[in-house]
Amino acid sequence: MDTTPMKTVIIHGQAHEGSTCRIARMIAEKTGGETVEFFLPRDFGQFCTGCTACFTKGEDKCPHRAALAPILAAMDAADVIILASPVYVFHATGAMKAFLDHLGWQWMAHRPKGIMFGKQGVCVATAAGAGVKSTLKDLAHSLFYWGVGRIEKLGMAVSATDWDGVSDKKKAAIEKKTAAIAARLKFCRGRVTPTLKTKAMFGIMRMVQKKGWNPIDVDYWKKNGWLGKERPWKKRQ
Numbered sequence: 526m527d528t529t530p531m532k533t534v535i536i537h538g539q540a541h542e543g544s545t546c547r548i549a550r551m552i553a554e555k556t557g558g559e560t561v562e563f564f565l566p567r568d569f570g571q572f573c574t575g576c577t578a579c580f581t582k583g584e585d586k587c588p589h590r591a592a593l594a595p596i597l598a599a600m601d602a603a604d605v606i607i608l609a610s611p612v613y614v615f616h617a618t619g620a621m622k623a624f625l626d627h628l629g630w631q632w633m634a635h636r637p638k639g640i641m642f643g644k645q646g647v648c649v650a651t652a653a654g655a656g657v658k659s660t661l662k663d664l665a666h667s668l669f670y671w672g673v674g675r676i677e678k679l680g681m682a683v684s685a686t687d688w689d690g691v692s693d694k695k696k697a698a699i700e701k702k703t704a705a706i707a708a709r710l711k712f713c714r715g716r717v718t719p720t721l722k723t724k725a726m727f728g729i730m731r732m733v734q735k736k737g738w739n740p741i742d743v744d745y746w747k748k749n750g751w752l753g754k755e756r757p758w759k760k761r762q
């Protein structure tokens with residue numbers, strides 16, 4: 526059993542401390558351990574240039590690699606990755622999307638990190654009224670395709686534009702939901718097995734890699750043994 530403090534990284538899709546930020550922090554606080562936070566676009570505000578170097582030459586060839594590095598390192602070290610975004614016109618904020626665009630190379634279709642399959646992820650979204658579902662989907666797509674083994678979602682229509690405007694009744698519901706999520710995160714630590722859906726997607730991507738359309742991806746899958754019998758969720762013998 527892992528007795529080291531749980532590590533959580535929160536990537537905030539906005540740079541202010543409103544309802545979304547509060548809810549994400551409540552989950553991290555209830556989970557306990559260490560938390561590292563990044564606020565977008567303050568801590569990373571670049572737009573993908575579309576050069577595709579990350580896909581064809583390697584992620585270290587991204588023109589924004591230096592700015593991205595601290596966030597990637599924190600995500601690699603974390604047990605739990607929280608992606609939190611207010612709903613902006615039914616979707617995640619532009620800042621969050623710009624960040625996620627930079628990680629297309631670590632989707633399962635390319636070079637997913639083996640360590641992601643043992644991690645847990647949480648998507649947090651708040652709206653004044655509508656758009657939570659599509660926003661959670663925006664966030665969950667990336668966690669799923671990175672290979673994150675277990676994903677929680679917490680969406681709230683808070684009927685407010687800031688935390689002070691959120692009713693006591695809603696705050697009580699948020700307390701309950703964040704406590705339940707934190708309890709599950711703690712319980713599942715060290716025993717995350719990816720869902721059947723993740724394993725099936727990995728299998729499809731494996732077939733694509735067997736056909737081999739992007740040499741550096743194929744090489745990566747071969748080196749990891751994933752075109753043979755190894756799988757990222759299995760411990761190496």
Ligand SMILES: Cc1cc2nc3c(=O)[nH]c(=O)nc-3n(C[C@H](O)[C@H](O)[C@H](O)COP(=O)(O)O)c2cc1C
Pocket residue numbers: 539542543544545546611612613614615616651652653654655656683685686687688
């Ligand atoms: C640019 C912008 C677009 C928004 N679009 C929506 C929307 O599509 N649906 C909605 O219900 N609320 C929308 N809102 C309201 C916020 O999603 C809502 O107040 C949210 O709880 C704010 O979170 P925060 O306190 O973390 O900033 C929008 C707010 C802004 C600033």
